[in-house]
Amino acid sequence: MVFQVSEESAEKLGLQKVDFVTFWVSNAKCCASYFAHLYRFQPVAYKGLETGSREVSSWVLALNGIRIVFTSPYEYGSGDVWSSVSTRGDMVRDVAFVVDDLDACMKKMRSANVTIVKDIWQEGDQDGIVRFGRINITGTLTHTIDRSRYGGIFLPNFRAPLEEWKLAATGPEIPLLVIDHFVVVCNEDETIKITKDYLD
Numbered sequence: 001m002v003f004q005v006s007e008e009s010a011e012k013l014g015l016q017k018v019d020f021v022t023f024w025v026s027n028a029k030c031c032a033s034y035f036a037h038l039y040r041f042q043p044v045a046y047k048g049l050e051t052g053s054r055e056v057s058s059w060v061l062a063l064n065g066i067r068i069v070f071t072s073p074y075e076y077g078s079g080d081v082w083s084s085v086s087t088r089g090d091m092v093r094d095v096a097f098v099v100d101d102l103d104a105c106m107k108k109m110r111s112a113n114v115t116i117v118k119d120i121w122q123e124g125d126q127d128g129i130v131r132f133g134r135i136n137i138t139g140t141l142t143h144t145i146d147r148s149r150y151g152g153i154f155l156p157n158f159r160a161p162l163e164e165w166k167l168a169a170t171g172p173e174i175p176l177l178v179i180d181h182f183v184v185v186c187n188e189d190e191t192i193k194i195t196k197d198y199l200d
Contacts, residue, residue: 014100018179019146020060020067022094024081028072031090032059038171039063045154046161053157055079060154064177067154094134095182096144106133117142127152138184 025031035041041061048057056079058071071093073082084091099105106120118134128150136142153160 014105016098016100017065019096019098020069021092021179022069022071022096023090024084024093025070025072025090026085028057028059028070031070031072032061035061035068039174039176040171041066041068043161045158047158049074051157051159056081058158059161060158064175066176066179092182094142094144096146098146102131102133102146102148106135109133109135122148123156125152125156127156130155138186138190 023031032041032043036043041063043059044062044067045060046058047053055075056071056073058069061068061070071081073079073085076082084093102120106116110116115136116133117136118132120131120133122129122131124130129148130146130150131148132144132146134142134144147155150156152158
């Protein structure tokens with residue numbers, strides 16, 4: 001079953017665009033290197049031990065209007081990322097949308113009885129503040145409804161990769177422009193309900 005967000009629905013929620021997609025993986029740098037080598041994605045931001053992150057390492061790659069984040073755990077047997085990857089394998093964990101008005105969007109989600117995983121919170125650094133709200137419609141996929149004004153390269157506590165960390169792009173030039181769609185894998189008897197939840 002295929003459905004799409006209409007212009008009317010997007011305007012109603014204030015959805016502007018997909019900001020980034022987060023993958024939880026066993027080895028973030030390996031995945032980042034693969035996408036850089038074969039698809040010419042460029043690493044634009046990094047979070048890890050060098051930036052004060054003791055639990056996970058994250059690489060942000062960009063190509064035209066597409067941004068992908070690969071996140072992997074440092075410590076064996078600890079944390080949500082390890083728990084998920086060790087039992088389910090690599091997966092899309094989060095689809096982040098830019099919205100016009102985060103407060104209004106979250107209010108509409110609550111009125112529609114959408115599961116609020118985490119209500120509005122904010123994170124910041126010397127480059128400003130980003131506000132988030134996280135909802136869940138099906139399974140373990142969460143949608144982080146995204147950002148207010150922020151002047152940094154990606155999100156708080158990320159920094160540009162060092163020059164020696166740059167990943168060489170050797171594959172053919174592929175003109176990827178946008179993420180066209182997402183596929184939600186579910187049991188056959190759940191398809192209609194999940195589709196209705198998204199459309200509502």
